Amino acid sequence: MPGMRRCGVGLVGAGTVGGGVAETLLTRGDLLARRSGVDVDLAMAADQDVARALAAGVPAGRVVDDYRKVVVNPGVDIVVELMGGVGTAHEVVMAALDAGKHVVTANKALLAERGADIFRKAREKKLVVAFEAAVAGGIPLLLALREGLIANRVRSLLGIVNGTSNYILTAMTEKSLPFATALQEAQRLGFAEADPSADIDGKDSGHKLSLLSALAFDTWIDFSQLHIEGIRGIQDADIRIASYLGYVPKLLGVIRAEPGPGAAGDDDGGEAADGARLFLSVHPALLRATHPLAGVSGSLNAVETESDLALESMFYGRGAGRFPTASAVVADIVAVAKSVAFGGPGPAWLPPERNACRVAPFDDYRARHYLRFIVRDVPGVLGTLATALGAKDVSIAAMHQFEAERSDGYASVCLVTHNAREGNVAQALRDISALELLHEPPVLIRIEG
Amino acid sequence: MPGMRRCGVGLVGAGTVGGGVAETLLTRGDLLARRSGVDVDLAMAADQDVARALAAGVPAGRVVDDYRKVVVNPGVDIVVELMGGVGTAHEVVMAALDAGKHVVTANKALLAERGADIFRKAREKKLVVAFEAAVAGGIPLLLALREGLIANRVRSLLGIVNGTSNYILTAMTEKSLPFATALQEAQRLGFAEADPSADIDGKDSGHKLSLLSALAFDTWIDFSQLHIEGIRGIQDADIRIASYLGYVPKLLGVIRAEPGPGAAGDDDGGEAADGARLFLSVHPALLRATHPLAGVSGSLNAVETESDLALESMFYGRGAGRFPTASAVVADIVAVAKSVAFGGPGPAWLPPERNACRVAPFDDYRARHYLRFIVRDVPGVLGTLATALGAKDVSIAAMHQFEAERSDGYASVCLVTHNAREGNVAQALRDISALELLHEPPVLIRIEG
Numbered sequence: 001m002p003g004m005r006r007c008g009v010g011l012v013g014a015g016t017v018g019g020g021v022a023e024t025l026l027t028r029g030d031l032l033a034r035r036s037g038v039d040v041d042l043a044m045a046a047d048q049d050v051a052r053a054l055a056a057g058v059p060a061g062r063v064v065d066d067y068r069k070v071v072v073n074p075g076v077d078i079v080v081e082l083m084g085g086v087g088t089a090h091e092v093v094m095a096a097l098d099a100g101k102h103v104v105t106a107n108k109a110l111l112a113e114r115g116a117d118i119f120r121k122a123r124e125k126k127l128v129v130a131f132e133a134a135v136a137g138g139i140p141l142l143l144a145l146r147e148g149l150i151a152n153r154v155r156s157l158l159g160i161v162n163g164t165s166n167y168i169l170t171a172m173t174e175k176s177l178p179f180a181t182a183l184q185e186a187q188r189l190g191f192a193e194a195d196p197s198a199d200i201d202g203k204d205s206g207h208k209l210s211l212l213s214a215l216a217f218d219t220w221i222d223f224s225q226l227h228i229e230g231i232r233g234i235q236d237a238d239i240r241i242a243s244y245l246g247y248v249p250k251l252l253g254v255i256r257a258e259p260g261p262g263a264a265g266d267d268d269g270g271e272a273a274d275g276a277r278l279f280l281s282v283h284p285a286l287l288r289a290t291h292p293l294a295g296v297s298g299s300l301n302a303v304e305t306e307s308d309l310a311l312e313s314m315f316y317g318r319g320a321g322r323f324p325t326a327s328a329v330v331a332d333i334v335a336v337a338k339s340v341a342f343g344g345p346g347p348a349w350l351p352p353e354r355n356a357c358r359v360a361p362f363d364d365y366r367a368r369h370y371l372r373f374i375v376r377d378v379p380g381v382l383g384t385l386a387t388a389l390g391a392k393d394v395s396i397a398a399m400h401q402f403e404a405e406r407s408d409g410y411a412s413v414c415l416v417t418h419n420a421r422e423g424n425v426a427q428a429l430r431d432i433s434a435l436e437l438l439h440e441p442p443v444l445i446r447i448e449g
Numbered sequence: 450m451p452g453m454r455r456c457g458v459g460l461v462g463a464g465t466v467g468g469g470v471a472e473t474l475l476t477r478g479d480l481l482a483r484r485s486g487v488d489v490d491l492a493m494a495a496d497q498d499v500a501r502a503l504a505a506g507v508p509a510g511r512v513v514d515d516y517r518k519v520v521v522n523p524g525v526d527i528v529v530e531l532m533g534g535v536g537t538a539h540e541v542v543m544a545a546l547d548a549g550k551h552v553v554t555a556n557k558a559l560l561a562e563r564g565a566d567i568f569r570k571a572r573e574k575k576l577v578v579a580f581e582a583a584v585a586g587g588i589p590l591l592l593a594l595r596e597g598l599i600a601n602r603v604r605s606l607l608g609i610v611n612g613t614s615n616y617i618l619t620a621m622t623e624k625s626l627p628f629a630t631a632l633q634e635a636q637r638l639g640f641a642e643a644d645p646s647a648d649i650d651g652k653d654s655g656h657k658l659s660l661l662s663a664l665a666f667d668t669w670i671d672f673s674q675l676h677i678e679g680i681r682g683i684q685d686a687d688i689r690i691a692s693y694l695g696y697v698p699k700l701l702g703v704i705r706a707e708p709g710p711g712a713a714g715d716d717d718g719g720e721a722a723d724g725a726r727l728f729l730s731v732h733p734a735l736l737r738a739t740h741p742l743a744g745v746s747g748s749l750n751a752v753e754t755e756s757d758l759a760l761e762s763m764f765y766g767r768g769a770g771r772f773p774t775a776s777a778v779v780a781d782i783v784a785v786a787k788s789v790a791f792g793g794p795g796p797a798w799l800p801p802e803r804n805a806c807r808v809a810p811f812d813d814y815r816a817r818h819y820l821r822f823i824v825r826d827v828p829g830v831l832g833t834l835a836t837a838l839g840a841k842d843v844s845i846a847a848m849h850q851f852e853a854e855r856s857d858g859y860a861s862v863c864l865v866t867h868n869a870r871e872g873n874v875a876q877a878l879r880d881i882s883a884l885e886l887l888h889e890p891p892v893l894i895r896i897e898g
Contacts, residue, residue, distance in 0.1 A: 024600055024758065035599050035667075132597075138759035140597020148581075148589020150484055151473055151779035218484075292765060295744055300761075309473065309776035310587035312749075314765035316741060327758035330600035344793015 001029070001039040007337035009040060010076035010101070011058075012067040012092050013083030014047040017106055017133070019056035020326035021080060025333070026057050036334045038341040043075040047083075071095045077340045078333060081105040090114050093129070097121045102340065104332040106133035106325055109198075112207035112223045119220075119351055128339070130332035135208040136161055136301040138324030139317040140331065145216045145305070152307035154216040157255040158448060161208040163299035163319045164199035165231050165251040167191040169239075169284075170297045173249060178236045191299050201230035202251065202282040209253040209282060214351035216305065217257060219278055219359075227281040227362040234284055238372060238443055241400070241414055247286035247370070248294040252448055254281045256365075257357060277360035284445055286370055291449040363423030368397065368447040370416055371425075373432070374439035377411040381437060385413065388435070392428040394420040410439045416447065450478070450488040456786035458489060459525035459550070460507075461516045461541050462532030463496040466555055466582070468505035469775035470529060474782070475506050485783045487790040492524040496532075520544045526789045527782060530554040539563050542578070546570045551789065553781040555582035555774055558647075561656035561672045568669075568800055577788070579781035584657040585610055585750040587773030588766040589780065594665045594754070601756035603665040606704040607897060610657040612748035612768045613648035614680050614700040616640040618688075618733075619746045622697060627685045640748050650679035651700065651731040658702035658731060663800035665754065666706060668727055668808075676730040676811040683733055687821060687892055690849070690863055696735035696819070697743040701897055703730045705814075706806060726809035733894055735819055740898040812872030817846065817896040819865055820874075822881070823888035826860040830886060834862065837884070841877040843869040859888045865896065 009025060011018055025032075025042040032040050045053040046067045053063040067083075070076055071092070079096035081103060083089050089110050094117075096103050103122070105111070111118065111131055122129045132142045136159070145154070160166050164186060171182040183200065186192035198204045206228045214220045231251050239249050260275030287294045292314050296302040301319030306312055318324035338344070375381050386396055398416040406412065417425070429442050458474060460467055474481075474491040481489050494502040495516045502512040516532075519525055520541070528545035530552060532538050538559050543566070545552050552571070554560070560567065560580055571578045581591045585608070594603070609615050613635060620631040632649065635641035647653045655677045663669045680700050688698050709724030736743045741763050745751040750768030755761055767773035787793070824830050835845055847865040855861065866874070878891050 028600060031602075032600060035595075139762060140593045143597050144589045144593060144764075146484075147784060148592050148780055149776065150783050151477060151481060151776050153480075290744070292744060295739070295741060302763075307776075309772040309779075311767050311770075311773055312765075313588060313767075314751075314763070315593075316761075316763035316765070318760050318762075321760075323758040324760055327598065327600050327756075330758075331597055334599050335596060339793060342793045344788060344791045 001033050004033060004037070004039045005341035006039040006041055007340045008043040008075040008077045009080060009333055010043055010070035010073055010078070011045040011080045011082065012070055013081065014045050014053035014056055014058070015082065016322045017325045017329065018045070018047070018082035019052060020322040021082065021329045022053065022056040022058050024323070024326050024330050032330070032334055036338055038334070038337045040334060040337050044070050044073050046070045067092050068095070071099050071101065076101060078102045078104055078336050080329065080333060081107060082329070086110045086113055093118055094121065097125055097127055100125065100127070102128045102130070102336045104130045104329060104336060106131065106329055108134040108204070108207040108211060112210040115220070115351070123353070128336050130336055131211065132332045133325050133328035135211050136303060136315070136317070137319040137321065138327045139301060139303070139315050139319070140328065141303055141315045142215055143331070144313070144315055145212070149305070149307055149310055149313070152309045154305050154307045155257050156306045157212060157216055157253070157303060158293060159209070159212065159253040159301075159303035160250055160293055160296050161253050161301055161303065161319060162199050162205045162251060163301060164192045164196060165205070166296065166301070167299045168200065169231060169234070169249050169251060172234070172236055172239050173243065176236065176240070179232065179234055200232055202228040205251060205253045205282040209255065209280060212253065212303070213255055213278065213280055217255060217278055218352040218356035220351040220355060221280060221359055225280070225359050227283070229283040231284050235443065237412075238370070238445060241372070242286050242370065242445070245416070246289050247447065248289055249445070250285055250287055250293060252283065252285045254283070254285070254448060255279065258360065260357070276357040278357040279360050279362065279365045281362060281365065285448040286445055287449045293449065363421070363426070365422040366419050367422070368417055368419055369425055370414065370445045370447055372443040373413045374410050375413050376437045377409055382413065384435065384437065385415070385432060388432045389415070389417070389428045392424040392431070394425050394428050450482050453482060453486070453488045454790035455488040455490055456789045457492040457524040457526045458529060458782055459492055459519035459522055459527070460494040460529045460531065461519055462530065463494050463502035463505055463507070464531070465771045466774045466778065467494070467496070467531035468501060469771035470531065470778045471502065471505040471507050473775050473779050481779070481783055485787055487783070487786045489783060489786050493519050493522050495519045516541050517544070520548050520550065525550060527551045527553055527785050529778065529782060530556060531778070535559045535562055542567055543570060546574055546576055549574065549576070551577045551579070551785045553579045553778060553785060555580065555778055557583040557653070557656040557660060561659045564669070564800070572802070577785050579785055580660065581781045582774050582777035584660050585752060585764070585766070586768040586770065587776045588750060588752070588764050588768070589777065590752055590764045591664055592780070593762070593764055594661070598754070598756055598759055598762070601758045603754050603756045604706050605755045606661060606665055606702070606752060607742060608658070608661065608702040608752035609699055609742055609745050610702050610750055610752065610768060611648050611654045611700060612750060613641045613645060614654070615745065615750070616748045617649065618680060618683070618698050618700060621683070621685055621688050622692065625685065625689070628681065628683055649681055651677040654700060654702045654731040658704065658729060661702065661752070662704055662727065662729055666704060666727055667801040667805035669800040669804060670729060670808055674729070674808050676732070678732040680733050684892065687819070687894060690821070691735050691819065691894070694865070695738050696896065697738055698894070699734055699736055699742060701732065701734045703732070703734070703897060704728065707809065709806070725806040727806040728809050728811065728814045730811060730814065734897040735894055736898045742898065812870070812875070814871040815868050816871070817866055817868055818874055819863065819894045819896055821892040822862045823859050824862050825886045826858055831862065833884065833886065834864070834881060837881045838864070838866070838877045841873040841880070843874050843877050
């Protein structure tokens with residue numbers, strides 16, 4: 001565009017999302033220029049399968065099959081890594097930073113597992129690594145946390161950040177399907193991959209949670225420190241009972257800050273509160289049906305925060321898909337392009353140099369718990385359960401025994417606890433299991449919100 | 450803060466929100482500096498009642514009783530207008546721009562009614578006028594629309610942007626209160642002002658809608674062009690019936706873009722689509738109970754958009770209150786401060802120079818309609834209603850007559866129409882009224898979502 005400042009973009013990976021980004025940049029140059037004041041120019045696109053880049057409309061002269069050509073291209077200011085995986089993608093990003101290029105990526109696994117050296121290099125080189133699309137796809141969530149809530153200390157964050165798991169739990173709830181059938185349905189409809197383990201075992205949610213921790217709590221944690229439980233063990237019986245009790249099951253990423261010793265009052269400079277203890281966990285949870293996240297169904301994503309000025313906030317939308325994800329990638333590209341073209345600090349997306357909070361052991365986490373026991377139907381058994389829980393300071397808020405569900409001499413007993421410490425509940429369950437009253441291991445689902 | 454670039458802030462108005470902003474800037478300087486790289490310095494605060502500024506913790510030496518001292522202060526880079534109203538506030542903003550200061554304001558009435566000359570001057574002077582807090586309080590909504598969804602053409606926007614009306618409708622729904630009682634309760638609890646007309650008659654929502662139109666649809670409309678209906682006429686009988694039919698009443702701001710003649714396909718450069726027709730309206734509406742906005746209760750705000758890449762998005766949170774609003778004002782201040790300190794274009798918040806869409810006559814709006822008639826209970830009367838509607842192409846999707854509600858020879862008949870043109874529905878209702886079958890004017894509530 002004549003007379004307008006230009007910023008060159010080099011794309012690495014022209015698959016589903018990469019192709020969507022290429023198509024968006026190529027067809028909306030005028031719109032982006034009008035809104036940003038910058039001519040955002042797709043200078044080069046690399047994919048081992050060049051046909052994919054061509055199919056997205058990239059002119060043949062700008063398509064290459066080797067990412068190194070993108071990284072060394074002097075007309076490229078921003079390298080957009082959309083190939084996925086943590087091997088070659090790591091090389092691409094490090095090479096781009098070494099060559100003095102800013103980076104935009106949607107690769108949560110890469111950042112969560114190898115972010116430490118990526119962000120260290122970016123800081124050294126004074127370059128931006130932007131990753132809006134890595135968490136909650138098309139929702140401008142990181143922008144909202146980092147800039148919209150910049151004056152806030154976030155106290156807690158609850159997120160539905162894996163569409164596959166949410167699709168499966170929604171299908172189990174709404175159609176009364178067992179887990180295996182709901183998973184097959186999700187696979188048939190393209191909401192789950194052939195190997196769904198990263199999604200249903202909580203790893204993908206964990207990757208996103210570690211990025212959210214850096215952004216909302218100024219605390220970069222090693223991915224291995226996360227407590228992660230997936231949804232593979234969720235039984236339809238529990239969803240049915242939960243629904244009867246007014247709850248909806250969700251796979252949640254949870255971060256809660258608990259004031260640390262030096263965090264009294266509105267002292268200057270703290271984050272969630274300086275020295276706060278941070279609980280981070282991915283686990284299936286029950287939400288009251290009236291909770292704002294309870295209505296987030298199917299493959300949608302949403303994140304709710306509680307912060308000390310803005311109070312409750314929720315951000316909702318598509319967590320995946322070609323164009324929703326491209327929407328977030330292009331927003332990052334434009335934000336970085338503005339700082340390339342006009343100067344200024346660019347988007348402030350680097351995680352903190354020094355952590356504001358320390359990670360608390362999950363045993364200290366406190367929540368209400370839904371517990372279900374298949375227990376020998378003998379006199380005094382309810383008292384035995386209650387006593388064992390009480391001995392570990394786990395107090396019972398509600399108890400339900402459903403009549404005549406079984407004919408094998410066992411009964412199904414559900415308990416809802418008051419707020420109780422995770423480690424105490426676990427010990428009480430071990431104590432109960434040792435009594436040889438149970439037909440199978442007890443079920444535990446935390447209640448959040 | 451030694452060695453750090455500084456940006457001076459001058460505050461005009463130290464009432465509820467202004468006091469909250471002063472307190473936030475004064476107590477969180479370190480946190481904001483760490484996150485933004487800028488020393489954001491509250492250099493001066495003006496209020497006719499200096500005690501209010503002092504109560505917020507502003508040092509006596511920085512408190513003045515005349516806004517002119519703030520505007521001419523060479524240590525002030527950003528003037529923050531939080532006095533409200535459209536008279537003196539207009540003078541403050543224009544004087545600040547004349548003096549070369551950027552402006553941050555939460556004043557929707559000022560911008561909606563006198564934005565044209567304010568934005569013209571800001572553009573001439575290359576200054577920013579930022580107003581995140583003017584719409585939906587603590588929700589980082591304008592940031593999300595302008596930067597997060599920058600690559601999108603927004604197709605429709607539905608917003609609950611007036612907490613007072615939402616509080617009243619929620620109370621009417623949940624507690625089966627008539628309007629007058631719910632309003633009194635809202636006034637008693639501080640959710641409605643002594644003169645609630647700007648809130649309940651839809652004017653406040655209209656102000657916000659006109660700002661949202663500029664941001665999400667690149668179309669600045671004169672506030673007088675808006676179709677506005679408030680909630681004063683909502684009867685508890687209709688809320689009861691709507692609830693029975695599975696609907697929840699909300700006062701909505703609605704913007705819908707309809708493709709214009711030159712908008713075929715993914716042509717370069719269009720907004721919602723270049724030359725699109727834009728429908729803008731504030732009106733009470735019924736939403737399906739499962740709609741994401743239906744659960745937004747009490748004084749909360751939320752805005753849902755449908756856009757062509759990100760698809761559906763929703764942003765939810767506190768629309769008002771001292772600290773939620775301060776959260777948004779301070780986010781604006783920091784964003785502008787970064788461009789003052791480091792250069793760069795600053796946040797792109799100016800409305801478009803040239804409108805992307807043109808406003809369509811509301812008579813052409815299409816929606817489903819809930820209609821209720823108190824009609825003479827005589828043979829053939831349902832047929833007469835249906836015929837009169839059909840004659841104007843208004844087709845009936847559902848009809849309910851409730852037994853034995855009245856003993857005066859009249860019956861209550863509810864209809865739900867298929868999608869129908871506003872002007873046709875209005876003409877059909879005039880035709881029906883002329884038949885002298887009705888006990889009182891018909892009730893019309895649009896169904897959205």
